[in-house]
Amino acid sequence: MSKEAISIFWFRRDLRFDDNTGLHEALEGNNPVLPIFIFDKHILDDLEDKDDGRVTFIFDELTALNEQLKEKGSTLLTFYDTPEKAFKQLVKDYNITKVYTNRDYEPYARDRDEKIADLLKDNDIEFELFKDHVILEPDEALKDDGDPYVVFTPYSKTWRSNLKPKDLEPVPSALYFDNFHQHQFKKIIPLKEMGFERSSLDIPSKNITDNTLKNYADLRDYPAEKGTSRLGIHFRFGTVSIRKVAKEAKEKSDTYLNELIWREFYQTILYHFPKVxxxxxxxxxxxxxxxxxxxxxxxxxxxxxxxxxxxxxxxxxxxxxxxxxxxxxxxxxxxxxxxxxxxxxxxxxxxxxxxxxxxxxxxxxxxxxxxxxxxxxxxxxxxxxxxxxxxxxxxxxxxxxxxxxxxxxxxxxxxxxxxxxxxxxxxxxxxxxx
Missing domain, CATH: 1.10.579.10 (DNA Cyclobutane Dipyrimidine Photolyase, subunit A, domain 3)
Known part of the structure; x- marks a missing residue:
């Protein structure tokens, strides 16, 4: 394996090149960037259905990313393992100076990241996390005394008042595509090797239309109508930028923006009150x-x-x-x-x-x-x-x-x-x- 100094970008809930904060920061750095993804055994091995549509979705999105990387002489390195074992292998195989990734606020993810941070620190490797999955982080919309809100309406008012134009501005990751680590082509780990089968479930489009935003307030409560965005899976795995969608909503549908604020409210509750x-x-x-x-x-x-x-x-x-x-x-x-x-x-x-x-x-x-x-x-x-x-x-x-x-x-x-x-x-x- 090459022992040139490299950085790693760890894809997680941000499966896109466009407007990806952590990826942008990595590609702007001094070293070539090796992109990785870990099919986490702690998560996948607990799934009951081996044709789980989310696993198929992740596999397909990673495959698409990999095809784009090939055009730049790089590929996505994937693991089916625990994050700890995957990083121990990475540290052994590469001369890593820094690991970049985007922050995740769920209790398991926070615990995982603390363990990885310790592992990397022991090997003199920096570990830096960035805001990307939300517009305002759990500590960016608090009461005056620093406590988290537990009622939505005052939270939403503070969220709106704290929102700055830069919070909705995209980052130009694609400008630095030539900075990916050059290496031989690799395949994404096949579903079968992880014990999964391909799901037949349809995935909704990742594009939100002007018509959806325009009619959202009037149609969203009627299940027979196509009145909602169906972007939930794309928000979950970061195949669309939450900033991009929020910026459109701010301009075209305050009702839809309010739903995005509800999403961040619950992220804040989970972060500050993990007992829930x-x-x-x-x-x-x-x-x-x-x-x-x-x-x-x-x-x-x-x-x-x-x-x-x-x-x-x-x-x-x-x-x-x-x-x-x-x-x-x-x-x-x-x-x-x-x-x-x-x-x-x-x-x-x-x-x-x-x-x-x-x-x-x-x-x-x-x-x-x-x-x-x-x-x-x-x-x-x-x-x-x-x-x-x-x-x-x-x-x-x-x-x-x-x-x-x-x-x-x-x-x-x-x-x-x-x-x-x-x-x-x-x-x-x-x-x-x-």
Missing amino acids: VDSNFKSKYDAVNWRNNEKEFEAWCQGKTGYPIVDAGMRQLNQTGYMHNRIRMVVASFLTKHLLIDWRWGEAYFARKLLDYELASNNGGWQWAAGTGTDAQPYFRIFNPESQTKKFDPELKYIKKWVPELDTEDYPEPIVEHKEGRERALDTYKKALN
Whole structure:
């Protein structure tokens, strides 16, 4: 292996060349840049489905990046290993002076990065992280006393007031493409070598249209309409720049920008209160006596609850890896309130199935629905599936697409009557909080 001095850029949740902060900084440095990606065994080996659409998506995006690198006489070096073992091998094989990467705010990622930082420090290698996955980091929109906000509205006001034009400006990574380390072509580690199969799930476009932004406020709540951006998976893995999208939203749709601020709010909550990963944000809800009926949970998972709008959402999720945002609230409310099943069960199922799964937003959304989270809906606010249907799918276009046996003998009776489920939930929550 070459022993010339090099830098490393570690791709993670930033699978793009364009407007990539850490990559830009690496390519502007003094040494040739070796780009790497680690298929992390700590994460992949825990996935239940070996045709996981997210793994296929990552593989395809890395393959596309690799083809572009070949044109510059370089390639992406990939590992299927733990980050610690991958970096021990890198340190052995190369004369590394510095490692660049973009910051990740999830608890596992922070712990991983601390370990890698220690490993590199022991070998006299610098490790530098940059802001790229968010517009304002968890410490950039705080209260005057330095504490994090736990209510969205004041957070969003501070976020907006703290936003500076430079926060939305792109960085010109492509200008420095000739600075990649020159080496023989390598292939991305095949899916089969990691024990995975190719998924057949469709991936939405990474381009947001002017029409989507223009009509977002009016159409976003109607699941039969194409009113949302479907960019979640691209935000999750950084195949689009959050700065670019936020800049467009700021100019064309304040409602959409507000949704991006919600995303950063939940990132902030996860960063400052990592206990939310598996605990109630509001500890007083620890006393809720969840029923946790496994048979009813399975009916919910399969979309066989007898509530058409709930079942449509779950079937859309199971078949496509996506669920409309309004429907996510409906099915989460139904599981936690009507069935009194612990939000962690639903959160874990979404984590398994959603292509756009992101820990902070998924956890925040589920705790919001259950009433246990920060700035959550009150426990006594219980969505009525019938009312939600009349308001957001009045012609049943969405429901009939996913529940074709509606109004036939094949469709199940409701798993619980709405009034009964509502009263049971209210009584259970009241007992827990008294």
